[in-house]
Amino acid sequence: MSAVERARRVREIADGHVALRGGLLPALHAVQDELGHLDPADSPTLAEVFGLSTAEVHGVVSFYDDFRTAPPPPHVVRVCRGEACQSVGSEELLAQVRDTLAGRADVEVGEVFCLGNCALGPCALLDGVLRGRVDHDAILRQVPEPPR
Numbered sequence: 461m462s463a464v465e466r467a468r469r470v471r472e473i474a475d476g477h478v479a480l481r482g483g484l485l486p487a488l489h490a491v492q493d494e495l496g497h498l499d500p501a502d503s504p505t506l507a508e509v510f511g512l513s514t515a516e517v518h519g520v521v522s523f524y525d526d527f528r529t530a531p532p533p534p535h536v537v538r539v540c541r542g543e544a545c546q547s548v549g550s551e552e553l554l555a556q557v558r559d560t561l562a563g564r565a566d567v568e569v570g571e572v573f574c575l576g577n578c579a580l581g582p583c584a585l586l587d588g589v590l591r592g593r594v595d596h597d598a599i600l601r602q603v604p605e606p607p608r
């Protein structure tokens with residue numbers, strides 16, 4: 461998608477949310493869901509539509525960890541650190557996975573707080589798919605080494 465096409469689509473998405481109270485947040489989510497990330501070049505368009513400054517839009521984007529300003533890597537792992545998952549070892553699992561996958565540019569490892577699957581902890585989102593009773597090996601199977 462060209463920059464012009466992207467700007468046009470961002471404006472369409474923003475226009476669809478501008479009448480909503482607090483519409484900027486759902487608009488940001490919609491842009492990210494559809495276009496993969498919130499490019500810094502999107503901010504002026506969003507600011508114009510919502511009658512804000514570019515700095516205000518950037519402030520919202522940078523405040524929330526869920527927003528990304530660059531395209532995601534091929535694999536995204538989010539280990540749950542909610543209390544139920546902590547009680548069955550998610551903290552140790554997260555540390556172990558971070559250790560194992562350190563230096564892999566194709567994988568992003570992060571945390572999330574409760575996925576609503578507490579009875580089946582430890583839980584994780586593996587490339588957007590909720591998995592229960594995950595362990596180190598299950599996560600590594602989801603993120604095989606890329607071919608060299």
Ligand code: FES
Pocket residue numbers: 540541542543544545546573574575576577578579581583
């Ligand atoms: S605490 Fe992990 S799914 Fe609820």
